[in-house]
Amino acid sequence: MTQVVFENARIFDGYSADCAEGMSVLIENGTIREVSDRPIKADGAQRINVAGKTLMPGLIDCHIHAYFSDLNAKVVDGRDAPYRTAHAVKKLGHALDCGFTTVRDIGGGDFPLAAAVADGLIRGPRFFYAGKVLSMTGGHVDYRTPTEQHHTHGYCSCGSMNWGGVVVDGVDACIKAAREELRRGAHCIKITASGGVMSPSDPMWMNQFREDEIRAIVNEAVERRTYVSAHCHPVSAIRRSVEFGVRCIEHATLIDAETAGWVAERGAYVVPTMSVIFVSMEVGAKLGMAADSIVKLKVAADAAIQGLQYMRDAGVKLGYGTDLLGSTYDQQCREFEFRSEVFTPLEMLRQATSMGAEILMQDGKLGCVTPGAHADLIVVDGDPLKDIGLLAADGRKLDAIMRAGEIVKNRLD
Structure with a gap:
């Protein structure tokens, strides 16, 4: 003993x-x-x-991507599993050294990486993961550029799967994909419910997935006694996701005061990610971020801190998340710096400990x-x-x- x-x-x-x-x-x-x-x-x-x-x-970081080894998701895809794994080893070791004893990989993380951490083959935090992100065709995790025309349907085809996500359309495909990720040990399911900064073919304001598709995915998660988390930037995506049963919102960058109050009333969680926004603003161009992504990033940066203030005022339940990509993972602790413009130390400590545990459905066990x-x-x-x-x-x-x-x-x- x-x-x-x-x-x-x-x-x-x-x-x-x-x-x-x-x-x-x-x-x-x-x-x-x-x-x-x-x-x-x-x-x-x-x-x-x-x-x-x-x-x-x-500490608990509720939004990482261990395999995301470059700011360009297609580059990450091309590097293949050994390179992505080597990156994950460095990233997870750095997180542990910074005091993060638990992380939630909310897109791309998988059972082999979790098992390697649990078995002591990789030095890193306790590892929760969502598996591959579910995206509709042309959604945030469909990394094909507008000039690419091929698309082969089916869960395991090269046209509908990449290292971080799977492209699904229609209720049946959504159900199958959710079940497959849960079969592979995913602790929750992640969907892309709006456009994003890094994706090549969708504007940030775009709502993604139909109501019946989101509700079907949520039902599969609930039956597994877990939950769905949704990538959302605009107000419309945040509102419809929570209304359709999504338990946790990632980013919520463009949230307004009214929507913050609405989310708080319904008890949903939000994981803002200031680090990826402001660190990418500092070094994104130098690291090869696409010009159109930088334009979208500026929109997020202009609204992000005000969004935190709206959520604080409304009493939204917030977790700590960073979402840092590529070599910027070593800026993980700066999330405290960015959030300190709005929150007190006590509020941030709770976000990075007990509230993170609630999000992970581990309250009383973690944080x-x-x-x-x-x-x-x-x-x-x-x-x-x-x-x-x-x-x-x-x-x-x-x-x-x-x-x-x-x-x-x-x-x-």
Whole structure:
């Protein structure tokens, strides 16, 4: 039996701004067994003196794409699986070093990568994945350019599948694709419900999929006791997705105040992604981003921060997401920097811990410091409730990182 005791800790539990001091936490076989304001007796346990620093849940990034090795999705497709996997190894290792003990790959991630992480072949965070994104013909994950004419129907044909998505049209095809991704172990289903920045043939304002198609996909997820998440930029796509049963909205970049209130009333979740917008604005042209994508990116950038303010004012349930592509994955911690224009440190800490766990349907197991939860923990050299920049320092201000009870970093001995 492996036991670790963290002693003399200030604890942020994932929820409360009132951080108890002088606390002890017992870890046993990968699980938090006890949280106490008194010394914990555990003969033979490894003891780590937190010395008044902050012990808190490991961070959760609810929007990554581990295989997305370039800003051009077609380039990613052409590089094939070995290159994409090598990229994923570096990206996931960097995320863990930054204190992200859980990630949700919301497009492209698969069972082999999840198994490699779980079996210790790849050093990385706990890995949830949505499998291939479902897109209609000409939708956001149909990466063919307007000049390409071929299209062969059928789930496994080269014309309707790429590394990140599958192109489906009609209720029957949507049902089959959703079932196939769930069969492959997907933790949820992702659809593209609007146009996007990186796709070559659809404007951002475009609504995608019919009502019957979205409802059919949602039904398949519900029957599997999971949920659908939808890529959405404009208000129209956000509203119809939530109305049709989608549980989580990705991006919501162009949301307005009225729609934010409407989403909050219905209890849907939103994962904004400021990093991909503002980092791509900084380096996208240099890294080869297409000119039309840069034009669309500017539209997103002009509205993004105001959209955060609308959602904060309305009380929308928000998760932490980054969506960084290609070599920009090393900017993952800057999401705290961008969000700090609107949110307090406590709000951001909740977004990156307990709210992320809710989105993953893992509340009480992840994103918290409580008995029975997974022992995914970080020790911060300081108080992130006063200085969120401690978490935006690419792991340099983290003295310890624990994932599933395994100590992956320890500067406290």
